[in-house]
Amino acid sequence: SQTIHQWPATLVQPVGSPLSLECTVEGTSNPNLYWYRQAAGRGLQLLFYSVGIGQISSEVPQNLSASRPQDRQFILSSKKLLLSDSGFYLCAWTGLVGAYEQYFGPGTRLTVT
Amino acid sequence: GNSVTQMEGPVTLSEEAFLTINCTYTATGYPSLFWYVQYPGEGLQLLLKATKADDKGSNKGFEATYRKETTSFHLEKGSVQVSDSAVYFCALTPISSGSARQLTFGSGTQLTVLP
Numbered sequence: 001s002q003t004i005h006q007w008p009a010t011l012v013q014p015v016g017s018p019l020s021l022e023c024t025v026e027g028t029s030n031p032n033l034y035w036y037r038q039a040a041g042r043g044l045q046l047l048f049y050s051v052g053i054g055q056i057s058s059e060v061p062q063n064l065s066a067s068r069p070q071d072r073q074f075i076l077s078s079k080k081l082l083l084s085d086s087g088f089y090l091c092a093w094t095g096l097v098g099a100y101e102q103y104f105g106p107g108t109r110l111t112v113t
Numbered sequence: 114g115n116s117v118t119q120m121e122g123p124v125t126l127s128e129e130a131f132l133t134i135n136c137t138y139t140a141t142g143y144p145s146l147f148w149y150v151q152y153p154g155e156g157l158q159l160l161l162k163a164t165k166a167d168d169k170g171s172n173k174g175f176e177a178t179y180r181k182e183t184t185s186f187h188l189e190k191g192s193v194q195v196s197d198s199a200v201y202f203c204a205l206t207p208i209s210s211g212s213a214r215q216l217t218f219g220s221g222t223q224l225t226v227l228p
Contacts, residue, residue: 032213043220043221046216090156099162100206101162101206106155107155
């Protein structure tokens with residue numbers, strides 16, 4: 001069966017510091033991968049998605065970036081965090097067939113101080 | 114473009130009450146429809162799905178029927194439990210979404226079930 005991991009689970013970082021969040025998927029090949037941010041407790045904002053290694057599409061211009069160095073690894077980064085980057089970051093994957101439902105990881109709670 | 118409109122919350126019910134959370138959508142083509150649930154501090158879990166008109170998705174006592182004529186996918190449960198307290202999201206993905214397969218989400222509905 002497929003599983004998706006995210007780490008770290010929680011992170012407290014000062015303004016201006018760098019960021020690296022990692023997401024890995026097991027049990028599937030060539031998935032689509034997605035990064036979302038959830039602020040204010042509810043709404044989901046799609047940040048990036050990737051349909052293959054090295055292929056990144058950005059949905060919202062900001063100081064975040066994403067990379068996909070391996071088929072099942074997706075990384076979210078920033079060179080300098082802002083207070084507004086605080087939130088709950090979720091990674092998700094979807095497969096090549098079926099209804100294209102997305103499966104989500106457990107999330108990373110980021111607090112920028 | 115695609116959009117999902119769901120019932121504004123919060124919704125507060127007593128245990129064993131009947132639940133309905135309304136969801137309507139706008140999409141080109143024939144989308145797949147989903148309900149996700151998010152428990153506090155956790156990621157989203159797929160609750161149920163439907164891929165064509167008149168399909169009924171069901172899981173854990175929850176049901177939703179794909180109504181193309183009313184572009185709706187309302188979530189129902191006959192008898193809620195305290196453990197159902199969570200945020201519920203309605204979502205869609207168009208079959209013709211190409212390789213991106215992006216989901217469009219509703220804004221979420223907070224459900225609280227009181228004992």
